Amino acid sequence: MNLNHKHLVQEQFDTDTRELAELAKALGHPARIMILRELLLRRVCVCGEIVEVLPLAQSTVSQHLKALKEAGLISGTVEGVKSCYCVNPEALKRLSKLLKPLFDWAENPNCC
Amino acid sequence: MNLNHKHLVQEQFDTDTRELAELAKALGHPARIMILRELLLRRVCVCGEIVEVLPLAQSTVSQHLKALKEAGLISGTVEGVKSCYCVNPEALKRLSKLLKPLFDWAENPNCC
DNA sequence: AGTTTTTATCGTAAAAATACGATAAAAAAA
DNA sequence: TTTTTTTATCGTATTTTTACGATAAAAACT
Numbered sequence: 001m002n003l004n005h006k007h008l009v010q011e012q013f014d015t016d017t018r019e020l021a022e023l024a025k026a027l028g029h030p031a032r033i034m035i036l037r038e039l040l041l042r043r044v045c046v047c048g049e050i051v052e053v054l055p056l057a058q059s060t061v062s063q064h065l066k067a068l069k070e071a072g073l074i075s076g077t078v079e080g081v082k083s084c085y086c087v088n089p090e091a092l093k094r095l096s097k098l099l100k101p102l103f104d105w106a107e108n109p110n111c112c
Numbered sequence: 113m114n115l116n117h118k119h120l121v122q123e124q125f126d127t128d129t130r131e132l133a134e135l136a137k138a139l140g141h142p143a144r145i146m147i148l149r150e151l152l153l154r155r156v157c158v159c160g161e162i163v164e165v166l167p168l169a170q171s172t173v174s175q176h177l178k179a180l181k182e183a184g185l186i187s188g189t190v191e192g193v194k195s196c197y198c199v200n201p202e203a204l205k206r207l208s209k210l211l212k213p214l215f216d217w218a219e220n221p222n223c224c
Numbered sequence: 225a226g227t228t229t230t231t232a233t234c235g236t237a238a239a240a241a242t243a244c245g246a247t248a249a250a251a252a253a254a
Numbered sequence: 255t256t257t258t259t260t261t262a263t264c265g266t267a268t269t270t271t272t273a274c275g276a277t278a279a280a281a282a283c284t
Contacts (some may be wrong), residue, residue, distance in 0.1 A: 012167040013142035017149070021142040028137030029242085030125035037129070040217050048260065055124040060243050062262055067241090081251040081260050092218035099211070105152050106204035141272085160230065172273050174232055179271095193230050193281040 020098040023091065026071030031056055031064045039074065039087045047082040132210040135203065138183030143168060143176045151186065151199045159194040 010018065027033060031054055038050055051061045065085060068074045073092070076085040122130065139145060143166055150162055163173045177197060180186045185204070188197040 010142060013146060017142045017145045021140055021145050024136045024145075025140030028133055028140045030122060030129045030133040031242095033129045033133050033136075034125060036214065039223075040214070051261095056242095057244055058261075059245075059263080063242075066262085078250095078261095083261060086223045087214075087217070087221070089218040089221040092214055096211075096215045096218065099208075102148065102152070102199075102204055103208045105199070106201040106208065109199070109201040111151075111198045143272095163231095168272095169274055170231075171233080171275075175272075178232085190231095190280095195231060 016098060020095070022071055023073070023095045023098070026068055026073055029064065029067075031061070032068055035061075035064060035068060035085075036073065036087055039085060047079065047084045050085075128210060132207070134183055135185070135207045135210070138180055138185055141176065141179075143173070144180055147173075147176060147180060147197075148185065148199055151197060159191065159196050162197075 013021075027036075034054060035050055038053055039046060042049075048058070048061075050065070051058050054061055056064075065074070065076065069076060069085075071091070073088055074085050075088050076083055078084075125133075139148075146166060147162055150165055151158060154161070160170070160173075162177070163170050166173055168176075177186070177188065181188060181197075183203070185200055186197050187200050188195055190196075
């Protein structure tokens, strides 16, 4: 496999496909799902209480937060010494929109 | 990191969380999104025409098909020398159900 | 019977993801 | 000012993912 073959391969797909894949990938780990759930549960944007909820080291949680942030699913602001995160509704709406054709089909499948 | 530490970590999350993560992970690659799209497009279950549509080697496509199958998103039947796949609507419905709380929140967020 | 077609699997290499501890950096508290 | 708290990042080890070519196995032609 070439040095950045994967990168070249990814570019062959259209934007929507790549965007959906990226959002889905960000949701593709139980820790990150839990983070989103926790952020939704506590009405206000929370910070490192997430670490206490998850069975993972602080550095690992920080890494997962970064992944969610890079996918646009959450945004974080520095609040003094603490770091506050919240779910980005727009990203979820986008994901919903991208998945809609699949879900619509599932309600009325024409095969199998 | 312990030998199967990751496995132990994954077990600490509840079933719904793990199920959602697994389904999302399966969708977390543009090639697999394309496969689903292609299966939906052609009304009847198709087989290896997928290979022709994707910019990937046959063996790689086969691997992606396996991943989707293992996640329950598609099912495949052998039709003579050919292999026929189709999307499993139940899996998509399940994914939709698991994502609904997130999407509902996004329509009426209470933060940010 | 021999050849072709179709697809899954094996072997393998490179890259990415996952996890942790250690540490740095900045704000807050003492 | 020193210490503590909080969080991001670095370094690193391990595992998983992604990709390919080669090959095997089974059905379908010739």
